[in-house]
Amino acid sequence: MSPDDYAISHHSNAHALVHADEALAQHLPFSGLSDQQRTDILDQATVKRISLNDTCFSEGDEARNFYVLLDGALKIYRSTDDGEQVVIIHISPGQMFGIARAYADDTYQMTANAVCDGLALSWSSENWDRFMRDYPEFERAARKAIGERRDEMSDKIVDMATLQVEQRIAKAILRLTKRYGKTVEGGIEIGFPITRQDISEMTGTTLHSVSRYMSKWQKAGIVRSSRRRVIVERPEALPI
Amino acid sequence: MSPDDYAISHHSNAHALVHADEALAQHLPFSGLSDQQRTDILDQATVKRISLNDTCFSEGDEARNFYVLLDGALKIYRSTDDGEQVVIIHISPGQMFGIARAYADDTYQMTANAVCDGLALSWSSENWDRFMRDYPEFERAARKAIGERRDEMSDKIVDMATLQVEQRIAKAILRLTKRYGKTVEGGIEIGFPITRQDISEMTGTTLHSVSRYMSKWQKAGIVRSSRRRVIVERPEALPI
DNA sequence: CGCCGACTTGATAACCTTCAAGCTCCGTGG
DNA sequence: CCACGGAGCTTGAAGGTTATCAAGTCGGCG
Numbered sequence: 001m002s003p004d005d006y007a008i009s010h011h012s013n014a015h016a017l018v019h020a021d022e023a024l025a026q027h028l029p030f031s032g033l034s035d036q037q038r039t040d041i042l043d044q045a046t047v048k049r050i051s052l053n054d055t056c057f058s059e060g061d062e063a064r065n066f067y068v069l070l071d072g073a074l075k076i077y078r079s080t081d082d083g084e085q086v087v088i089i090h091i092s093p094g095q096m097f098g099i100a101r102a103y104a105d106d107t108y109q110m111t112a113n114a115v116c117d118g119l120a121l122s123w124s125s126e127n128w129d130r131f132m133r134d135y136p137e138f139e140r141a142a143r144k145a146i147g148e149r150r151d152e153m154s155d156k157i158v159d160m161a162t163l164q165v166e167q168r169i170a171k172a173i174l175r176l177t178k179r180y181g182k183t184v185e186g187g188i189e190i191g192f193p194i195t196r197q198d199i200s201e202m203t204g205t206t207l208h209s210v211s212r213y214m215s216k217w218q219k220a221g222i223v224r225s226s227r228r229r230v231i232v233e234r235p236e237a238l239p240i
Numbered sequence: 241m242s243p244d245d246y247a248i249s250h251h252s253n254a255h256a257l258v259h260a261d262e263a264l265a266q267h268l269p270f271s272g273l274s275d276q277q278r279t280d281i282l283d284q285a286t287v288k289r290i291s292l293n294d295t296c297f298s299e300g301d302e303a304r305n306f307y308v309l310l311d312g313a314l315k316i317y318r319s320t321d322d323g324e325q326v327v328i329i330h331i332s333p334g335q336m337f338g339i340a341r342a343y344a345d346d347t348y349q350m351t352a353n354a355v356c357d358g359l360a361l362s363w364s365s366e367n368w369d370r371f372m373r374d375y376p377e378f379e380r381a382a383r384k385a386i387g388e389r390r391d392e393m394s395d396k397i398v399d400m401a402t403l404q405v406e407q408r409i410a411k412a413i414l415r416l417t418k419r420y421g422k423t424v425e426g427g428i429e430i431g432f433p434i435t436r437q438d439i440s441e442m443t444g445t446t447l448h449s450v451s452r453y454m455s456k457w458q459k460a461g462i463v464r465s466s467r468r469r470v471i472v473e474r475p476e477a478l479p480i
Numbered sequence: 481c482g483c484c485g486a487c488t489t490g491a492t493a494a495c496c497t498t499c500a501a502g503c504t505c506c507g508t509g510g
Numbered sequence: 511c512c513a514c515g516g517a518g519c520t521t522g523a524a525g526g527t528t529a530t531c532a533a534g535t536c537g538g539c540g
Contacts, residue, residue: 164495164496165495165496166495205496205497206496206497206498208496208497208498209496209497212496226505227504227505227506
């Protein structure tokens, strides 16, 4: 259920694992740090291998750790009393998540769920204040993270308040191809398995409506989709 | 259009103005500070008198100042391409707002508009990093502020994704009475003038729907409302 | 007094959910 | 290997919710 933790005792170890991910250098939390600082930070990191459907943390859990996603994708959602899930944001590589401390929270307010296999670094929340104080670039990355969340959430509020279901679905799919898109022959594919139900939980509608509109777009040659896969062939043709 | 600024040259001045508001002592940004620190902070503050409909800042403006609301109420909204307003959150006394720096932004992402007369303190954004470093309680207040915003926004997303219009309106009104309610004979009144249109902009619906449901509730003896006024008589009878 | 903003209310129709049924694909166990 | 079962997907029909269109009322202010 919960992903395995691999505590890093030797920083050579951490570096080996982490340098394997060539994207690390570009990831903001690490990009502006000195080699010494980076070493310090990685020494205290735990590498988490994340598998599809893993829950990194759940709404209400004590906020023991904060994370940086290195690879993969997560959905962050809240559950309603009657078991419905409402997806609030997604996390992509390079983003911090589980940063309850940045909000003065002791517990996580949402649930984080892996939508594909991935890799993350994690630190004990006890480190938060010290990291913020000692590593300016890390602190800046935290500000950027909460700004990105706010933007993504306020976009969603505006969309739900003003757009019809078809446009909301179109926008959600477009956004996913931009953030997680992989170029394939004849289009851009969302880079992880995603169901009609998943999309409905992102847009506040039903899986039936998602299915209907995607069928319509498929007939129009705008998207191509099958079981858990979505390929956008003509992004510009999606209804806004 | 824009509220007048009253620069404070003598801290005796600032203290006089500010101690007049007996609530200040409870306001988090100031509650945990030493007298010396509070004096330092107030010395650098500008007191802004805010009048109904004043715009403190607009979406896209350079983020020159950050604020603490002492009295009154603000709506924070975004405008769509076709001129619609979508209210994202409200601000009540004691809350920080305009804290773009906390999100690593150079510009304001939303517009802040006074829904009644009020009073605020403001500081130049240049002070932000120093305040965060030197005044732990102020920093804690900032974390709390962004946490409250996130909660309010994610609540709104969940509501819009799962509730019908009637319930969303009921919830919005209930929330307003809790945050801005004034006890009057026979109920709790929302403490500032508010139109059906305002409520529709908070809930992603039309003024017509708001009017219809409020008429229905009025007939049922749950609310009493007139031009720009809303009094809730039986909060527990509102449909969730 | 007259205007204008705020509010109300009916009628109509569009949009979307709900209900229902059936299909396809894939993995699994006999 | 094949049958079965279930998850994911599709599509029609029906009905409810909500927006839109259209009038018209109310009340305060210049």
